[in-house]
Amino acid sequence: METHVRRGADESINDRNDRAVRAAAKWYTEHLQELARKSQKELNIPAIVVLTDDKENARKSDKEGVIALSLTDYISGLEDADRLLDMVNESKLAHDAKPKKGEMLYSEYYSMSKMMTQIRAGTLHQGIFNVSPYNYLEGSVNVPAFDKSLLILGRDNSNRAIAGDIVVVEVLPKDQWKTPSSKIIDEEALTKDDNPESEENEAVVTERERKALQDEVRQAHGTGTEGRPQPTAKVVGIIKRNWRQYVGHIDGSSSSQASSAGRRQQTVFVIPMDKRVPKIRIRTRQANELMGQRILITIDAWDRDSRYPMGHFVRSLGEVETKGAETEALLLEYDVQYKPFPKTVLDCLPSEGHDWKVPQDMSDPGWKDRKDLRNLLVCSIDPPGCQDIDDALHSRPLPNGNIEVGVHIADVSNFVRPNNAMDTEASMRGTTVYLVDKRIDMLPMLLGTDLCSLKPHVERYAFSVLWEVTPDAEIVSANFTKSVIFSREAFSYEQAQLRIDDKSKTDDLTTSMRTLLKLSKLLRQKRMDAGALNLASPEVRIETDSELSDPVADVKTKALLDTNSLVEEFMLLANISVAARIYESFPQTALLRRHATPPPSNFEELITQLSKKRDLSLDVSSSLALANSLDKCIDERNPFFNTLIRIMATRCMTSAEYFCAGAHSESEFRHYGLASPIYTHFTSPIRRYADLVAHRQLAAAIGYEGPGASAGEGLATRSKLEDICKNINHRHRNAQFAGRASIEYYVGQALKARGEQEAKRLGSDVAPGVDEEGYVMRVFDNGVVVFIPRFGIEGVVRLEDFVLDGQQGPGKALDQKASKQVAARRESEFDNEQYSLKVWEKEGDDGGDGAKSKPGVKSMVVELFDKVKVNVSSVKEEKGRGAGKRRVRVLILEKA
Incomplete structure (x- = not known):
């Protein structure tokens, strides 16, 4: 072939590849020119250009008559150059930049070989870098050698690590050990005057940060648990970066307004949505156009001579605070796969579409190894409006006085075959993600809301777990079978509860549900007696006027009924029974779920x-x-109070995780929260990939040979299943975060709408917010954290957010200028032994606004666990690095 290039004896692979590219470029140039000469028409011949940032390669190209340009030079000549140049990796743009003369701000990382050697020797430690949500200067790393986290205090010790990085740390001498943070330190406040253009002569730790750290770190001689110092450490290397694409907005104070006319390139700060991530410098020619937009960026580098990481612009998502931009922002931030299903996936769906039905002829292959359970009085009980119905139940008396109980789960594995395009897509998505206003499905809607969904009054394929239980809820036997069911009703929790409580109802279906409720209460008590935990987490329900409404109509706390517990108990029992069965058949590869005992x-x-x-x-x-x-x-x-303590206890726990049975000893299988020795997820295959794998393994375990059978599924390699577990753990956590972020956004919108309505009613320019009950969850020496049950959110209350003696009414309290003046007048006293904070106003200080404060002004003392009356509002930052960003603000009005 004309473009074939053989590698020379003394030629490197890279040089040979460069030469091959030049040869191909030269051939295409000559070939196109020859075509133009032979053609009778005038042809517009494209130029063939080699893109290279290698100066030697460019020199050789020029010598051989090939056009060679750097990436930046090439883009600069395009029509949309300004926008495109913003999207170039910063390391490419820096190729022709002048070498920097600034001194190194951060320590050089150890070599990989040195780190590995010392980790094995126990002198260095490896772990994931975490950042405190209340103090951006405090990080931590959990390592097996220490019971408590290693504290990483300050920028110099964190040494360019970003939350989520796998780092290597060196423990500092004992005389440098400190106690955890007692101060709220906000990067937005301390670094607001930083200049994104300036890199020379900048310090890794500013004087403000140094002072904040010195003020914040208490002496290591205090009494009590909180007063004891923890080991501190410094980051000496990075094993794996957790860099990803970040959603953020441009810091308005970092942009030069003078550039509006010429669109010159300038360096600006981008403030990530994730507060654990530092500001990121980007160079852009469209700063003014991007102001007030949610934008997507990525980090390219964080050099030792730069105080901040450097990145580049990817794209704009839309205006801050608009529903579309905020929804896409949280989906991107939590790595949710939200694009429409590709055609290759949709091609895997049944060709009959919504007309698909269970075959009526029982000799059809679809009936092979299935039991006909259509005669059972099966029903489903779910949240209101549920369309993807995974589970249904039944009970009926047996001749011997015992009871047959059945849990019937949608047989998704009949439609999603191993290793086809739909299975690959589902394994990548890992789970369905539930937002306030939409659902991001793991499977196409045809399956999730129709063909697999156990809707009432239609026949559906199911995977059934059938138990014989005594009237005292003792399990006599458990059987597993593929089946066909015919659900009689689809109840909401409220509807099922009303039906059970209605004494005039004596039909067989109602009697069946009453039996299930009675048995569920006995099962629950047995779990509690075994040590199962009744923990708590904030749960709220967003109510809207219609599916498309924006803003929100109301926010309500979810009410839990006996029927919630009824369903939960039998789903737990099914998961436990299936876990034992698949582990029996596949002791190395069973996909299980564990909740490790917290230290x-x-x-x-x-x-x-x-x-x-x-x-x-x-x-x-x-x-x-x-x-x-x-x-x-x-x-x-x-x-x-009891619920509050349960919420706080939940946060002391380790996270539950999926795992492959062979990866742990049997003693480590235990699910601590459920007090069960073994557990898996089997009951929600429409929305969780883990359950789909468990279905395949159970089918193989019972010898099912019908359509969709994959006898080797449970025997798949451990490494493959461990990869699946790693991904679904990641997807499951992120789906929870995305769901919570969606609720927080809508809570903010509800507060905004309500505040605007009230302001209009009062004829005021300032939205007054709403008064609610709150509970103090944490106490710092410059503020407290308050939990508001009504909204399921936590708010940081700083010194200026304490309303003292009526001198700071909600209107003034929400005004940013007034808040700064109030903050300047405030003093506080923090008692770390008693977890209390006293706030008062300085006597005679005008705070710079000319208004002298009164002697003897009222003070306020709040303590941990206190019930307080708060004012909750949604405010929009007007100035500074947070300009345009809306946040929930909490004021403490008084102790309740």
């Missing part, structure tokens, strides 16, 4: 807080001991 050190702070503030104890020696002691955490004057 007692995780609870030390909460134990100390309960002891000091309420004279209560928390026994964490076992899950049963913890469950019993949580039951005793009661405040007669405050019914919510």
